[in-house]
Amino acid sequence: MGHSRPADQAGLRRGNLALLVRTLREHGALSRAQLAVRSGLSKATVSSLVSDLELRGLVHSAGISAGGQGRPGQLVALRPTSVSGVGLDVHVGHVGAAVTDLAGDIVFRRRFVCDVPALGPERTIDHLAELATAALAEVDGLVGPPVGVTVSVPGLVDTSAGTVTLAPRLRWRDVAVADELAARTGLPLDLISVDNDANLGAMAEQAAMNGESGDPVTDLVYLTGDFGIGGGVISGGRLVRGSIGFAGEIGHMGMDPLGPYCSCGRRGCWETRVGLGALLHACADPDDPVRDPTLDLDQRMRMVRARAAQRDQRTLDALHQIGSALGVGVSILVNLLNPAVVVLGGYFAALPEWLVEPIRNQVVAGVLAPGAGGARVVGSRLGFTASTTGGALAALRRVLDDPTVVPLNQPEDEEAPA
Template sequence: MHSVATRGEISRAAVAAEIGLTRATVSTLVDELLTAGLLVELGARRPGTVGRPGTALALNDNGPAGIGAEVGVDHLAVCAVDLRGTVRVRAEVEAHNREQDRPPGEVLRELTGLIGEVEAEAEALGLRPAGRTVAVPGLVGRDRRTVLRAPNLGWENIAVPLPAAVENEANLGALAELWLGGHETAAAVTDFIHVSAEIGIGAALIIDGHLFRGARGFAGELGHVPVHPNGPRCSCGARGCLEQYAGEQAVLRAAGIPPQRQGALKALHTAAADGDPAALKALAAAGQALGIALSGAVNLLDPQAVVLGGPLAELAPWLRPAVERELRRRVTDRQWPPEALLVSRLGRDGVLLGAAYSTVRAVLDDPQAYAFDSA
């Protein structure tokens, strides 16, 4: 499946040559995947100037779909992607999801309804939902069903009753970057720190092409790395966390834009593009704090790259100079190049795409298991 996904169109003979199996074995496997609706045959394709034409295989655009959902502090979003990772259906609503505004159960009921709407639209397009993943801004238990702590939502030990896997949003943003190639370089990047920010700041570590979770599954909490130990108190209970200097609300307040204002981030972007001094100063200070925290992570992990994702990607023109400056000052390996600070092309869609594509990825990794389950 990965051979077909990577190449787009490929013959059975080419698959056999690529993965080192006999043509007869590949033909049997392909027939099973065609029957399961994972692949389609496109007709004869001549491989070159000589030889008989081969039948090209491709992923089925109307096959399994991955359903991704996102619980943000101020929104809910759901999408369906096909086997290629193309978004086929999407829905998003503004919502006040902090526990002080409404209970978690009410949030999850609304999310369930939104998932149902997206799945119905996907099925009308001929897609078959193969699974669901829900992204949350917090720590998730090993059972992948419990939100242990999400400070910006005010959630603690909340069981998600949906038939879905639950995953930290930063992890899913990083996986989307890895799988869908969102970074701005043609080179293969398989070791990187992915950092994104909304109300909070999350990071995730990709090492040798795999997500690093840590001993208890909580790796990547960059937003709670202290950059000024005696600074303001954070929602986590500590003082001077990065989130208090480079989180969305902190930057908006410093720029003179009320965080509760509708379209506040768009207003910040516009103000910075117009050269507003307060906005530029706020973003430069956020970039400095972010660079201080990231330099410690780079010194510790020595990644190929650091990727700015989520809303940080949209604000990168004004954040990046200060981040680069701090990295140059503080990273001990003077050979670590500034061009290794990358900006994601996925932007704020990365988390939702990662959630949806994680289900698709499971199908691509083990298509026979999916074919057996769907038989």
Template structure:
């Protein structure tokens, strides 16, 4: 026999169904506190459409798990004021990490999204075997874990972003052309080197994670977006109605390998004319550099340094640099128009190095978008620049890691017994 209790459907006989309902309600309440701020129990009940006894019980459990705290008395309340319930930042921690062509990095955040640790190391990952790259990342993991230990904490989950096609369910990097990887069981390799950690450990595509970093919870302007994340290669992420869209097998967003120039250059994936061959950072460097001795080709200059040098030359009015930027901008706009005709996003966000050079290419991108989109006014799609630079993916990885707690607050064990509150 089916019944509905506090807006969630369940059955009258299944204990597991009741547990599912409670977890869903715990998630609903905790997310509401994150997105809309602290409120009294009575106000939460009214906002969420749950009865007061249910909300009181849910808050009590979240208090026991250390995920919320009681704050000040509610202001302006009629009658006896209720106590404000707030997210407890120190209640849980998530760990994000990234493996890219020229670096590995980690970032840890608390439940409120506050950064508690950031580490980064420049590594030419293309010159190393996957096992060696993972060793470098594990060194950062260990440092980040030490930072968390100083807070008396361990992560609930860790998410690792990789520049390549990822089989999320298996934790396998199917293809990472710019890393030279194929069929690498990254999740199992990491678990072994981390001595089978108790926390959740997942692997995802870096551009998908960069997209998550741009999708601010509760922001209506960031509910339907495409993110173009550029470094040596180009990846993309899709946010649809506020949620990441991974595709049927998790491979959505490989925008960099759209065919745009059949007579163009050979791509790292082995094909000819992929979009990333005309908008990737390597191509821009080739266009800007005067010769092979140019500092832009120096192995001693990291990606950020190379982008800074390009923008310095652009600011100085260097004609060769400006011409190169205009060419890349037009190609970005050409691909953006193709994507807009298919998906009609509200916003296309230029991320990674594309965001860093956005000042110099945005007008060209918008011009090609307007010319190439069939719908009037480019279908309402606008171009925005990320403020996260090269760290967008690791930002998103940490956000996904901590979001697991919002999806299922019971991942955090009960630590404190409290009295039921009724206000």
């Protein structure tokens, strides 16, 4: 067990500051008295903590609470523009960036199309650094300084070193992404982290689910749908990373020893059955524009959608086939992990009307726990943007976990551009 750090009063304070920030994120503006009730802290402590957060610029007064008896409360609300989080994304066909404010709302998003495997790490990171610099310049004045930058990479990542160990699809190996990015952007190295795209996608989807409904989702499985399939697992509210951070490599589950050959050299990997390649092969001939790699993927997905909507039999058959094969693997995941939700990301998210049903059928049939252990299967609403959004949220988490990373001493002068 690694939890071997002593607890001191500073940590106690940090924890309670974070508790208030979380409470405000979940419930919106609250008075100090309401905060005291919801957090379980005393009014006196809440007053002290709120004034601390005010000095850090993380919260501000937000009017007077509505009717009721007695003295009205002075509402305290998160100041979303106080800080920002930056998510960067290295994909096979593009690099992307997203910036969110403290509330998690996107304030900037951009994508730069490029052939990453052909460019190589050096020049790709050049583009990434440009994108980051442009993003920060563009949001300057709108939101406060970034509290973190997280780079999403589809591959095996050493998060503690900020390096990519192996990313076959990018043809990257042992790339010091954090170092290189810090050197190019001038951002401090300790602000930059690197993580797997499926992990970040899972975080983004979890945040999206918790933003809307009642019960917070603590157990979630996220599937990236692309040529390769990745998995992000959140269990008990925490990411499952594995002993050296390689968890979630789900695309290469062996589903059929006699199945088609996979890029990894083995046969019958799950992604040979449910990856984007499998869909495209099943639903279109080689000269079909749907299979034209020079076209934008979103556009090709819209074509598939249109055909399915018009009840084109070949397309429907292909989708049903993919959905069933997905269901077999999802059943394994649900049996093993008992998630509350399975989120279909990537290209799956463009086709939920045809994929979710066959998956659900397979899962209900294939899971031992009654009612599939309560697992829902849903399409992502973030689609291909999940990993950048998740990166920005991961960056914000630093503040949410420890608000003292934002310095004190900013009593006045906010982002009012002269």
